[in-house]
Every structure is written in C-alpha cells, then in structure tokens.
Amino acid sequence: MGIKKASGILLTFLLLFTLAACGGGNNAANNGAKTTNNAGKQDSSAPDTSKFVKVSYVVLGDKPKNGQFEKVLAKVNEIMKEKINAELEWKWVEWADWQTKYNLLLASGEAVDLITIGTDWLDTWANAQRGAFMNMDELLPKYAPETWKSIPEEDWNESRYNGKIVLIPENDYTQWVNHGFFYRGDWAKEAGLSEPIKNWEEIGQYLQYIKDNKPDVIPWDMASGAVTWGGYIQSYTDNLDLPISTGYMPVFTAQSNDEKYTVAEPIFSDLFLDYAKLMKEWADKGFWREDALNNKNDNRIALKAGLSGLDQHHTQTFSTLRVEMDKAQPGSELQMFPFNRTGGKNLMELSITHGGTSLGAHSKNPERALMAYDLIRNNEEIYHLINYGIEGVQYEIKDGKRTLPANYNEASDSFYADFWGGRMDKFEIPSETVWSEIGTLYDEYDKIKIPYPYGQFVFDKTPVESELTAISQVAGELGPAINFGKVSDPAKAVEEFRAKIKTAGYDKVKAELQKQLDAFKQKMEAAQ
C-alpha cells in the first residue's frame, strides 16, 4: 500500500511536470513561428491593408461608463478605417488589482496588439525578459515611419532589451514629478521673504512667521504619510535617487551625476544628523501638530481652506493646485520650492520609459498595429480626439486654452482615454486648470535638468530580499519619529537608526547594489 501511494504521488508530480514542460515548449514554438512570419512579411513592399483588421490597445484605467468614450472612439475609427483599413479596440485593465491583472494578461499569451508599458511601474523589463513583447527593429521603419524618424537614436537605445527594441518610449512629453514644498507667496512676502525660497532655512523662517502671526493656522499641517528626508537629500547633496525601494525612507542613493554608478550612504553622513536636528527644532517650535504622527487629515484640503501654510508634492500637482488655490484663497500666490533648486545638480528628468507602448508577442496584426500607433501619435486630429475628446462636447478652445463648454456636465460628458503611451508636447493644448505661468518653473528646470540615467537599470532584489525587508522594517519603525522630530535626542535616535539598519543587513544590500550598478555601468559604457 505504501509503495502504491508513493508511486501515486510520484505519478501526479510527473504529470504536473510534463504539463508544465509542454506549456513551455508550446510557447517557444509559437515565438519561433512568429519571428519567421515577420521576416517573411518584411519582403513585400507596400504595406498590405486590403484586409480589414481590429487592433487592440491595452491601457490602464477604469472604462468610462457614460458612453462618451465609445462616441469618440467611433470618430477615431472613421479616420482609421479610411487611412489604414483598421479599427481600434480599447482594452482596459482596471485599477482593481491592476498589477496582477496586467502581468497575467501578458503571461497568458493572449493576443494583445498594442499595450501601455512603464519601466518604472509596470515591470516592463521583467515582462520583456519573459518574452511578452515583440521585437520591433524591422517593423518600425516600415510601419511606423514617422515615429521611427522622430525618436532620436539615444532614446531608442533606452528602449532596447538585449539589443532589440521592445517598446516605443513617451519621449516627447514634459512631465515633472520632482518634489518640493508649496508655500503661500503672500505670507512669504509678509514674512519678508520676497525672493523665491531657495533653501530649508527660509522655509523655517516662513513657518515661524505663520506660527507667530496666524493664530488659526497650523504652519504645516502635515499628515502621517509625509516624508521629507528624500527632499532634504536632494537639497543638500548632489545625490541621485536610485530605483530601489527601502520602504518609508530612501536609504541608498547614487553619489552624483558624475558618479552615477557609485552608491552613496546619506544615512551614514552628517546630513542625516542635520536633518534629524532640524526636524526636532521644527517640531519643538510647533510648526506641526503634536499628534502629526497620527494625523490622517489631508494637508491639501487644509491648505485650500487657509488652515495650513505648507504642502509637499511634485511639480505636476503644483501646476494644477496653483489654479485651485487662486480660486480658494485669492491672492495666496502659491509658490513652489523644488528641493533640487538648492544644489541644482541633481534634477533628473522623468524616465522617457515611464510611459510608452509595446507590441504584444502574440499580436496577430503587428504591422497594422504599428500603423495605428503611428497615427495616434502623429495625426493631430486623432491625437486630440483620443486625449481630449470631441471639441464642443468635452472641451472648447478659448484664448488658446482648453476650457469646459458652457453646457458641459461632468457625469454625462466627461471623457478620458488613459492614453499614456506616447503623448506629444507639440499636440498638447494648454488647459485652463494648469497654471499659465508654469513655464517659468519649467524654464528653470530646463537649465539644470540632467537626463534620467537608470531607465534600463532594474535592481534584482532576490539575493538580498530578506535584508531589504528588514531595512524597510527599520525605516518604517524608527523613521517616522525622526522625520517628525518626535525624538528627545536626535543624535541618539540617528545612532540607533544606523545601528539597527546595520544589523538588518545594510552592508550586504549595499555591496549587492554596488555590484549590480557596476555591471550596469559596464553595459552602458559598452553600448556607447
């Protein structure tokens, strides 16, 4: 009986393994067939569009429910039909557990054509490694010629996996997500700070002024989630953010743009102590609530209500918040102090592969899909339809700006397509909800910005997974008290933090990170 049972189990396992193996083999065969197929099609000259096809485009977001999207897409498809005899089908991956669903979609081998990607938030390189995307080197020049020409070679280099282009980057769209403090210009002026604020001392003066002169206002009504340690690093070092998460606080950075492959240790420099002392000072002066650590309020709502004088987020948020503030608190002249302004050497552009589009490995019509993409990206009419909707229904242009039409009704007329796979600055129409003078800030950025160097760097955390978890744990446990100045002795707290993080395996992670950065450096230098 015992032997029988054991053999039964063995059989089951065998069966499982063969099944798994079969699946793998199948896939490989499929891929092989695909590539030869492509090569074969390459030879015919003009793109053959005699057969009508449907091209699917997978985007992230919840499908709009008011029927407007279908109307807009119908208009887009009229043009698509006429130009390339194809039709777009928008497929949505909803925000309900999108990480799982998005990766499952790619892993299942479903025949998706175009799909939104993001190297920093959608696991694009890992998916490329699993063979989820089709190589586009041969297809692009022929079927997406305008896109092919408009993207410079170095941007294509950012889009290669193993030397093959697997994605089309969103390289022509300005997005700034560098963080900074938002402060009220009117109060800063009253406080005698007329120049734009350039450092944390002036922020401190500003908060002190509010504390002394605005009895009903909490100078900075920050909530439990706020962390400024990363901002402090940006202000007072040339360190660069690395794409490695250590939970509550950044623990590893890169030295500087000149030494971008060298790991720096901000936690172990004097900087951390300075920061802890400053936060303690600010907390003692009462710049935020006693119970800030448990504060679940929304700082931004307090700011708009005139009950707080400071907020902290990125430039994109600021660009719309300024308009809202002008309405909610007229004359408040909300300003932004970007953390990178102080040093000015570490303002990284957003990775051009933060958004983008890939071709699914099992796409049935790769040629037509790329032709459709070329149109979305380079045909102004289609671009405006997909990004803004129908003129007169979703938007009107007044003085060169997008505004809402008079009879616009949010519930029945709102429209969005969640197209983040190749937006273009040249087709963007400025919106009324974005501060008109945001350009001045962009100009300032343009002078100091550096290209994002880690677009193709993916930290493989498997060798140090448990250490990373332990470090995140320490950061989450001891970090908040330091960040909120809720420690009796900053020096002691910093020492404790350092000791615990060492015990958690800091050195091992650092060594591994450095090792992988070295390898990345070699790869990047070889590519040049």
Next chain:
Amino acid sequence: MDETFVSAHKKTDASGLVVRWIGYLFIGFFALCCLLPFLLVLGTSFTSESAIKLSGFNFWPKEFSTFAYKIVFENPDLIIGSYIVTIVMTIVGTTVGLLLVAMTGYALQRPDFMYRNKISFFIYFTTLFSGGLVPFYLLITQYLHLKDNYLAVLLPGLLSPFLIIMMKSFVRSIPHAITESAKIDGAGDFTIFLRLILPMTTPALATIGLFIALGYWNEWYNSMLFLSPDMKYRTLQLFLYNVITSADFVRNSAAASNVQLRDVPLESMKMATAVVATGPVILFYPFVQRYFIKGITVGAVKG
C-alpha cells in the same frame, strides 16, 4: 405545557429576575457595540467630505450631503445590474454548489465506494498544492474560453475541497446501515441520497450553504480577473471596489498624468459603498436567521 411555563416563571421570580436583567443589560450592551459602528458608517456616508476632514467621523452628519451616494449611484442601471448578477450568482451557485458538495461528501463516505480514498486524496491534495495564479488564469481563459463569461466566476466556487471535507466528516456520523437497509428495501442510490441522506444533513447543509452563499456574495477576485470591463454588468463587489479604487486613483495619481481632476468624496464614498453592499444582506438576515443559528451550532459541535 402552560403550567410548567408558569411555574418556571414563578420560580425565577426572585433571583432569576436579577440574572435576567443582567442578561438584558449585557446583551443590550453587546448589541450596541455591534450597532454603533454601523451607525457611524451610515452617518459618515451622509456627511460632506470637508466636514469629515475637519471634524472626523460622526454619528450625526454635521453637514448633510448625499454626494457620495450620487457618485456611487451615478449610473443606477449599472448598480442594479450588478445587484442582479450577484443575486442570481449567489442563488444558482449556492443551490448547485450545495448539491455537488453534498453528493461528493456522501459518495466519498460510502464504504462500498471502491476508490474513495484515492479520490479523497486528489481532493485533499489540491488544498496543499495549487497550480498558482497563472495556470488557473490560463485554464479559464485559454482552455475553457470562459473569459467574459459568468461561468468563469460561477464554476470555481461550486466545489471547495474544504467544504467537501467538512461534509464528509458530517456524513460519517450517519450509520451506513441506513443506506444498506434502504437498499434492501429496493431504493436506488439517488433515492437514498435525496430522500434519506439529505434530510439528515440539514444542519450541515445550512452551514455549508452559508459559506457558499457568503462566498458568492462577496466574490470580486475571479470577476476582476475574468470579467473584463467590456461586460456591462459584473458582480456587485467588483463594481463597488472599482468605484472606490478609481476615486482613490483620481485623487492620488491622476495629477501625475495630468488627467483632469474631479472632486471625489473618498471617505464618505467608502462608507456609502459599505452601506450599499451590506444593505440587502441586513434586510435578508432576519428571515433566515433561525437556519443560521442551527447551522452554526451544529458546525461548532462537529468542528
């Protein structure tokens, strides 16, 4: 009957009254503990978002607002459709599931069923080792082709190994002699199962039915995986989950992608969806309560 009741009542008159009042007090307090959070949810769902931000959750709305419900019910036909889907799914799933679980459990317990141990092992094995998410997804979408089909949600919930094991251990308490004697009297297997076994397992059926029904009522994961937005009506919980997540997303990350912002009352909306999701169950509960109590008691005794 009447007399004993009266005499019993008289006996408890003195000390019993104290006990009874302590009991009332205790139960009253306990009921309040259960009721208050729900009232808080109800109150908050009718409070305007700004009032929540400024003064926190309240039993009585400081600034009365139905905005949260307005957003949840923005498309009434969608929410009604989702309700119907979930209700139908729960009724069909529970009926069919109960029948299947009971049959499997009974069959696996019949001593004259030759391969019962081997088959039990196969069922048991899946509770220890599962194929994982990707094979499951592939099975449903690529082999069974059930994507965008309600069956993709209905089928996986019908038979759960855990419930089969539960049923099996319950049926074990029914002597096999009953089956044998019925057989001698000329009853077929189905007659035995339907006429003799099922009535004897009512308490177990109530418990298991409750599990299955709650499972279907709260189902959102499979529907999230397999029912794409192309389907107009999906399950209620997924619908509500989407309302919340999209509101959350609009508030948190939309700024990053320069999507037009829209004011959404997140906190009160969470509460409103909770009310919408629990509402019908609460209305339904008094009618089936007595079965629940029986089933749960038996479940407790039987483990």
